[in-house]
Amino acid sequence: MDALAAFHDELTVVRSFYALHMPRSYPGSGSRFQAVLVDYILENRLFMDYPPAPSFQLKFWKAVIKHLESSQDLEEVDSRLYDHLLSLMSTGGDTATATHFSRPPAPSFITYIWRHPSTLRLTTTTLLEARTTVEAGTTGLRTWGACLALCQYFQGHAELIRDKRILELGCGTGLMGIVLSRLGASHVVMTDCSSEVLEGCQENVRRGRNLERNDSVEFETLDWFDSLSASSRDDFASLIRTWDVDIVVGSDIVYAPEIIEPLVATVHLILSANARTTSVQIALTLRREDTFDKFISVLHAAQLQVHIDELIPEPSGDFLCTASEIDASSVFRLVHISLRKEPSA
Helix, strand or coil, X not given: CHHHHHCHHHHHHHHHHHCCCCCCCCCCCHHHHHHHHHHHHHCCHHHHHCCCXXXXXXXXXXXXXXHHHXXXXXCCXXXXXXXXXXXXXXXXXXXXXXXXXXCCCCCEEEEEEEEXXXXXXXXXXXXXXXXXCCECCECCCCCCHHHHHHHHHHHHCHHHCCCCEEEEECCCCCHHHHHHHHXXXXXXXXXXXXXXXXXXXXXXXXCCCCCCCHHHEEEEECCHHHHHCCCCHHHHHHHHHHHCCCEEEEECCCCCHHHHHHHHHHHHHHHHHCCCCCEEEEEEECCCHHHHHHHHHHHHHCCEEEEEEEECCCCCCCCCCCCCCCCCCCCEEEEEEEECCCCCC
């Protein structure tokens, strides 16, 4: 992928394709664009191993071929593009699109192409994600906007997590944990209360070349409601101590009022149980002001120190440039949480 970095417009389209997002525009040079499509998609090992959903591909290739057919500097469209489009139509890609409103879309491989800040080389992270908001009773089977925004934040501030032991609350598809590990975290503990989410996350983390060292991550069940129960609180705290983490992160985990109290209790217990853990960083998409205000209020009531930053990611950045659910109206907040310091005598 590194050679592709020299061609910004073409790279954006390739990123969009692998992230299942229709491009907003196409490169001016049809001949170079077509060569990139063949080299970095049709005949690329990444595409062969982890192809996006056929229904999305059908929509993408129809639009791309239409653009190429109108290109002034292209003598003819490569027959391989036509052949691939016809194969999609013959195997039901068009049927999947036609029945979009009668049945939910199937999960799909989604690949994020991003630049490592230390090497400046392009790297890929491939996940199998749900394409519905809720699947199997959980929202954790797809990647949400605040996760992408936080990945982009740490991509620009890798020094904050380098050589650190990190605990992730609500690991979802595994993207955050993979990115943190690739950016230099010494160990990442990925947690969730859903066994299905943890299973899918583990499969994603182990997939292909997502990680350079598989021993740098572990997967654990963590139910925040256990932090509220007198019978389970001691065991909960003991488990936290065994992980011995420096930083706790989470993204889009403040999604409903009823989980705020157990989440805050969990955060307080983590910070209290281990002197090594100095901060918790939670990124969220501001959807409902009342839910956000309640979260901050409960944090203060728990005697926790809170600092709020508006997380302003670069729209053209590696993780957000292809995020279809993110637009100019999206607002992200990064909440920094720590134990309140007692005033010195």
